[in-house]
Amino acid sequence: MSNEFYRLTVNGKEHDVRDAWTGESLMYVLRERLGLPGTKGACEQGECGSCTVLMDGEAICSCLVMAATAIDAQIVTVEGLTSDPTHTAPTDVQQAFIDAGGVQCGFCTPGFVVAVHHLLDRNPQPTELEIKEAVSGNICRCTGYGRIFAAIELARDQRNTQPKQPGH
Amino acid sequence: MAQTTTTTSKRAERGTLGNSAVRPDGLAKVQGRFAFSSDAWADNMLWGATLRSPHPHARIISIDASAALAINGVATVITAADVPGQLTYGLIANDQPVFAKDVVRFAGEPIAAVAADHPETARRALDAIVVVYEVLPALLDAEQAINGSFAPIHPDGNVIRRQKVVRGDQDFVGEVVVEGTYEVGMQDQAFLGLEAALALPDDDGAGVELYVATQWLHEDQKQIAACLGLPLERVRLTLGGVGGAFGGREDISLQVHCCLLALATQRPIKMQYGREESFFGHIHRHPASMVMRHHADRDGTLRRVEVRAVFDGGAYASTSSAVLINAVTHMQGPYRCDIATVDGYAVRSNNPPCGAMRGFGVVQACFGHESQMDKLAAACGLSPVDIRLKNAMRTGDRLITGQIVDSVAPVERCIRETAAISMPPPLAQDADLLDIPGGSGLTAQRSNIRRGVGWGVSIKNLMYSEGFDDYATARCHLTDGVATLQFATAEVGQGFVVLAQQIARSVLGVDTVLLEPISTAIGSAGSTSASRQTWMSGGAVDGACRLVRERLFEHVAAAHQLDPLRLAIDGTDVVDTRGSLRVAVAEAAPGLVLDETFEHHHRATEELDEDGQGNCHVAFAFVAHRAVVDVDPDLGLVKVVQIATAQDVGRVLNPLAALGQVEGGIAQGLGLAVMEEIVLKDGVMRNPSFTDYLLPTSLDAPIVVATMIEEPEPQAPLGAKGIGEPPCISVTPAIVAAIRDATGKALTRVPVRAQDIVFGD
Numbered sequence: 001m002s003n004e005f006y007r008l009t010v011n012g013k014e015h016d017v018r019d020a021w022t023g024e025s026l027m028y029v030l031r032e033r034l035g036l037p038g039t040k041g042a043c044e045q046g047e048c049g050s051c052t053v054l055m056d057g058e059a060i061c062s063c064l065v066m067a068a069t070a071i072d073a074q075i076v077t078v079e080g081l082t083s084d085p086t087h088t089a090p091t092d093v094q095q096a097f098i099d100a101g102g103v104q105c106g107f108c109t110p111g112f113v114v115a116v117h118h119l120l121d122r123n124p125q126p127t128e129l130e131i132k133e134a135v136s137g138n139i140c141r142c143t144g145y146g147r148i149f150a151a152i153e154l155a156r157d158q159r160n161t162q163p164k165q166p167g168h
Numbered sequence: 169m170a171q172t173t174t175t176t177s178k179r180a181e182r183g184t185l186g187n188s189a190v191r192p193d194g195l196a197k198v199q200g201r202f203a204f205s206s207d208a209w210a211d212n213m214l215w216g217a218t219l220r221s222p223h224p225h226a227r228i229i230s231i232d233a234s235a236a237l238a239i240n241g242v243a244t245v246i247t248a249a250d251v252p253g254q255l256t257y258g259l260i261a262n263d264q265p266v267f268a269k270d271v272v273r274f275a276g277e278p279i280a281a282v283a284a285d286h287p288e289t290a291r292r293a294l295d296a297i298v299v300v301y302e303v304l305p306a307l308l309d310a311e312q313a314i315n316g317s318f319a320p321i322h323p324d325g326n327v328i329r330r331q332k333v334v335r336g337d338q339d340f341v342g343e344v345v346v347e348g349t350y351e352v353g354m355q356d357q358a359f360l361g362l363e364a365a366l367a368l369p370d371d372d373g374a375g376v377e378l379y380v381a382t383q384w385l386h387e388d389q390k391q392i393a394a395c396l397g398l399p400l401e402r403v404r405l406t407l408g409g410v411g412g413a414f415g416g417r418e419d420i421s422l423q424v425h426c427c428l429l430a431l432a433t434q435r436p437i438k439m440q441y442g443r444e445e446s447f448f449g450h451i452h453r454h455p456a457s458m459v460m461r462h463h464a465d466r467d468g469t470l471r472r473v474e475v476r477a478v479f480d481g482g483a484y485a486s487t488s489s490a491v492l493i494n495a496v497t498h499m500q501g502p503y504r505c506d507i508a509t510v511d512g513y514a515v516r517s518n519n520p521p522c523g524a525m526r527g528f529g530v531v532q533a534c535f536g537h538e539s540q541m542d543k544l545a546a547a548c549g550l551s552p553v554d555i556r557l558k559n560a561m562r563t564g565d566r567l568i569t570g571q572i573v574d575s576v577a578p579v580e581r582c583i584r585e586t587a588a589i590s591m592p593p594p595l596a597q598d599a600d601l602l603d604i605p606g607g608s609g610l611t612a613q614r615s616n617i618r619r620g621v622g623w624g625v626s627i628k629n630l631m632y633s634e635g636f637d638d639y640a641t642a643r644c645h646l647t648d649g650v651a652t653l654q655f656a657t658a659e660v661g662q663g664f665v666v667l668a669q670q671i672a673r674s675v676l677g678v679d680t681v682l683l684e685p686i687s688t689a690i691g692s693a694g695s696t697s698a699s700r701q702t703w704m705s706g707g708a709v710d711g712a713c714r715l716v717r718e719r720l721f722e723h724v725a726a727a728h729q730l731d732p733l734r735l736a737i738d739g740t741d742v743v744d745t746r747g748s749l750r751v752a753v754a755e756a757a758p759g760l761v762l763d764e765t766f767e768h769h770h771r772a773t774e775e776l777d778e779d780g781q782g783n784c785h786v787a788f789a790f791v792a793h794r795a796v797v798d799v800d801p802d803l804g805l806v807k808v809v810q811i812a813t814a815q816d817v818g819r820v821l822n823p824l825a826a827l828g829q830v831e832g833g834i835a836q837g838l839g840l841a842v843m844e845e846i847v848l849k850d851g852v853m854r855n856p857s858f859t860d861y862l863l864p865t866s867l868d869a870p871i872v873v874a875t876m877i878e879e880p881e882p883q884a885p886l887g888a889k890g891i892g893e894p895p896c897i898s899v900t901p902a903i904v905a906a907i908r909d910a911t912g913k914a915l916t917r918v919p920v921r922a923q924d925i926v927f928g929d
Contacts, residue, residue: 110198141358143828
């Protein structure tokens with residue numbers, strides 16, 4: 001649609017975005033142009049948090065950011081949270097979501113996982129209310145949140161007893 | 169709270185039945201690698217998009233797509249004129265057009281579809297299509313559909329179904345009579361994973377392969393093939409990853425459009441709704457109004473229910489007729505009642521179509537009957553708990569349809585075990601703003617907050633009703649200790665994939681259970697709805713595994729000159745129960761390939777007669793809910809503090825998954841109680857977005873304390889009842905009753921709005 005060309009840094013890797021329409025959201029470019037479909041879209045309005053990614057360390061809704069404005073930023077998606085060089089082992093948060101039953105349909109899960117990494121990296125000992133507030137921008141329609149809270153508490157408690165976890 | 173214990177026993181590690189086995193799709197889902205249907209992608213693919221009517225009722229004068237076709241990147245525009253087969257589809261009645269032809273009947277009805285090289289090009293093409301409408305008066309009032317004052321808006325007429333339930337002495341008048349009128353708003357399923365599909369045309373142009381998020385592949389296949397004018401075998405469906413369903417994927421949405429575009433362009437087509445279009449593109453929970461009169465003896469014994477119920481089905485029938493019979497046959501609730509006078513209508517209107525949503529007609533009925541039970545309790549001087557215990561249904565009691573409830577019916581136990589759950593502590597004097605009604609934004613006065621407690625109890629039928637044989641098929645393959653399962657059961661998030669593995673591990677003594685893609689390559693599994701897959705597809709997987717085990721035992725027995733009936737599975741071994749033989753399943757029959765397919769059918773049911781009498785349901789499950797709420801009566805703000813529940817589940821097959829169903833259902837019932845409603849103005853949705861259609865967030869989630877009542881159901885293949893729907897049914901009236909308790913307001917409609925609390929009677 002145009003000959004725009006720009007470069008994004010995603011999960012520590014530089015990606016060229018070619019022939020893209022400049023109105024494309026970061027979410028669209030990640031999913032449809034860079035082969036990173038782990039970031040999900042469910043509302044296009046920043047209400048549901050499914051598209052949460054880290055942009056320069058801040059959790060943002062990638063549906064609300066134009067990709068072309070993210071050229072100088074460090075972007076981390078759900079695919080890039082792991083410190084495992086082979087990108088196969090789950091992070092502590094990802095493993096906690098599995099172990100605690102925080103995953104049903106799984107559509108909200110990547111956004112939650114990114115948001116929880118963001119939370120625990122800033123605040124390693126969040127209280128119950130701090131946890132609820134931190135993920136209040138992420139909607140889950142399946143779980144009623146109970147097992148998600150349990151997963152976050154599990155990840156928190158494990159970090160505090162075993163400080164060196166993958167992904168931390 | 170129902171605890172999820174981490175156990176290190178060998179059984180738990182093996183993930184057999186009864187353990188919280190780990191979902192096979194869990195790792196991919198947390199890492200973002202799980203392929204949802206919206207992630208499907210193909211070389212050379214085009215994007216499809218749908219043009220929809222802005223009017224609830226209009227005649228289509230003309231459609232001019234020439235300007236759209238002239239846009240670079242637009243491959244095709246199709247309308248009703250391009251549908252080669254049947255022009256309409258539908259789950260029960262074939263009454264919904266693929267594209268509106270001469271007339272549109274709801275705002276949001278599809279008119280045309282385009283295929284283009286980029287979603288933005290497709291959007292521009294939609295804008296460029298010129299449709300000239302003659303706007304017609306819209307039928308928006310269900311009563312006008314019933315009384316015949318509005319000309320039929322569809323050849324099938326304005327009443328989709330009327331069903332009475334008439335039983336017992338129709339002149340009976342109770343010593344105590346209470347009346348009420350109740351309304352339920354239109355709720356949306358609001359699954360997170362938006363409708364999406366990828367259609368791949370066959371090389372010869374006479375067939376198509378569709379990857380789609382749906383609840384019932386074979387029903388979709390049937391409806392799509394009819395509209396495409398193709399034989400069934402030329403329309404092959406594979407389940408794309410499904411991001412929740414809750415009833416909203418039972419009906420066709422974009423399936424036919426996507427296939428038509430693929431066949432028209434001979435290129436892969438991806439279609440994906442945005443959130444707004446999702447609100448237009450799928451059916452919703454029926455709004456309903458119910459006028460009820462309950463008769464009881466002075467001591468509170470329920471004697472007669474009288475109900476007139478009107479369900480607005482919107483423009484097309486969908487499952488309205490089945491939703492209606494669920495509602496009218498459940499009007500007594502989980503209580504003994506000999507006399508009934510129920511008159512129910514499902515009507516057509518120019519409102520958006522309504523159909524299946526978790527609870528399927530019983531949600532509406534339950535809000536009514538539970539509100540009435542509280543009125544009866546007050547009139548008889550009983551507590552909400554005592555009136556429910558007094559009338560609690562037991563196995564062997566009859567429904568108002570005359571059907572004997574022969575399911576396990578632990579209603580009294582559900583109530584007593586719910587009542588035994590500790591109440592939450594009082595709101596702390598220094599409670600955080602996030603813990604009080606309204607949260608940190610709409611700050612309620614701590615001193616102004618009142619606490620209330622309310623109850624709800626419900627009965628829900630399981631599986632399909634009225635003579636429908638919704639069987640399920642599964643296939644099991646075993647070789648050298650590795651089992652492979654195949655089924656067409658839609659995994660929508662509920663976790664059937666892990667349950668299937670648990671069944672195979674338990675029956676066959678294997679550790680490795682592989683799953684074939686979920687597709688139409690095998691027979692139907694029926695729909696993932698009606699709380700039926702654990703029972704039906706679970707029964708099919710269990711049956712197929714048992715057939716394979718029989719063959720394995722025959723083989724092992726022959727090799728060791730034993731009677732196969734002496735053999736059993738112990739852990740991962742085949743053992744002779746009366747001798748010394750013990751051999752690992754993996755080594756019991758080297759190289760032997762066993763492969764069996766099994767269909768599970770539930771017992772036959774009957775249609776209802778004119779008086780609503782007949783054995784129309786298969787089985788029933790029960791649940792009790794107690795809600796504790798904090799309310800600021802001046803601001804109309806509500807915080808649901810705690811939900812206590814005891815649910816009749818038959819048997820817990822996976823504790824973590826079961827608890828997840830209970831907590832998730834409760835959140836949806838909370839949504840209907842206090843926030844979720846599609847608001848219509850003149851037939852047009854005013855809030856088709858997550859900004860304006862409010863869903864419960866983490867800050868709205870109550871503390872859930874759940875007890876699972878395990879009384880294995882003899883009819884059920886695994887002893888387990890379906891558990892998906894009951895959690896969301898009686899929690900809604902329980903929350904409303906708690907708000908009434910806190911405020912003294914009548915609150916006869918859900919969702920309860922701030923103005924109902926502040927200004928209501």
